[in-house]
Amino acid sequence: MLGSIPDLLRLVAVPVFGWAAYRDVKTRRVPNRTWTPLAALAVVLLLWDAYTVWTGPTAVGQRLFLIRVAISLGFVIPLSYGFWLIGGFGGADAKAFMLVAVLFPVYPVYYLPTVALPLQQSAIGVFSLTILSNTVLAGVVYPLAVAAGNLARGRFSLAMFIGRPVSVSAVTEEYGRLLESPDGFDRGGLDLDALRMYLQWRGCSLADIRADPDRHRLPTSLPRVPNDPGDGSLATDGGDPVADDVNGTGGRGDDASSQAVTDDTDAVDDPWGAERFLDDIDHSAYGTSPAQLRDGLDVLVEQDEVWISPGIPFLVPMFAGLVVSLTYGDVLFSLLQAVGLA
Incomplete structure (x- = not known):
């Protein structure tokens, strides 16, 4: 089997986030109804996982699951709301990250013939934080790409990076x-x-x-x-x-x-x-x-x-961060490991 039923159902988020990213680029508007079905699915899958873990054989697994869910819901959701309050996120960006916190609190696992994805898990094991860090790294690429495009066209200004x-x-x-x-x-x-x-x-x-x-x-x-x-x-x-x-x-x-x-x-x-x-x-x-x-x-x-x-259509790096997280895993954790900081 490729993965558990809840984890396979979570993959529905990939095309939805892809469409939302496209919509963000074209109109900077994402309808609220985009998130409603995924939010309902996220709650159902979280309860499903909680029941599976609760009826599982080990108390250690139960505690780890509860801690990771608590971090995802108790940190990522308030963080997203806080960034929205200060204008760092748009409404759609904040809703998307809140949804990620509920839909992906712990790492999913997908079994391929020769490997299991994601390849790189972080030590803390909170998957929504992995998506968040990968999104930030993807967003850093944007000003570099803008500057490269301006340089190639001979445009020089204080504004060339943004x-x-x-x-x-x-x-x-x-x-x-x-x-x-x-x-x-x-x-x-x-x-x-x-x-x-x-x-x-x-x-x-x-x-x-x-x-x-x-x-x-x-x-x-x-x-x-x-x-x-x-x-x-x-x-x-x-x-x-x-x-x-x-x-x-x-x-x-x-x-x-x-x-x-x-x-x-x-x-x-x-x-x-x-x-x-x-x-x-x-x-x-x-x-x-x-x-x-x-x-x-x-x-x-x-x-x-x-x-x-033009600003960063933030759902674009978020979509990239989601895809990278589901396949490779935590890029930031790998970089920290490479320099001996993790």
Whole structure:
């Protein structure tokens, strides 16, 4: 037999995580319903394993199982939640790691004709920690790959390890954040989801703003009845791209409902209407401040090309970490063994 029934059923997670990683790359959105069936399966399999161990012959095996499950549930889940709270993880990333903690608390075993997988187990024996460490190692490769790509194309900048240049006309078709402000390189630039929300709210496109930045900078150019800003995604789950509305095809638009600009010399207390936008929406625009929105718009109307950080679609290294964990095992533990630290 290739493995126990619970361990074989756990392999269902591989294609699901693969699809979620693909979805994360394409839309940076993973529907909540993705995790529900796996969560139910994880609980059932955990109870199944607990019953098998509890009715087993050795008390040592029972204690080891309970300790490893306690570490997986008591450490990985709070860690994932904590990273989500401070903004280190997105919602889908946190849910995925919490799911891993329940689905893979201990090492599974898969028997092939000449070998058993995973090849390398850690001393502690908590498989969710192995997946976590392999995910982190896979994530480290990302900035190196970005830098290599920029070097190959002759792009040199302070942002070359974390970003790439794009045409301003294509910014609204990208995910990530600006790496520029009016003062130069800035890792805390405008979130592009927030930019799409702002454009959707105004009912105009970035091209409209670039065509007449002086007018759009005035608060009096804002629409009397703004649009629903949405969530800033390029495509909704099963729906039409939000970009259609961003490009002015689905909103009320500046020309249709904006207040007349009667005096271009009026004092601009709220350039671009940034404060009004953030006050008007009923949720956060990904932590964007009025200053970040203003600085980002100032850059976008002045430059033809900007550096952006696409960010790491974290489910991609997580999927890689899961596959490596199920086949090779704990890479970090092997590295520590190689240098005599484990």
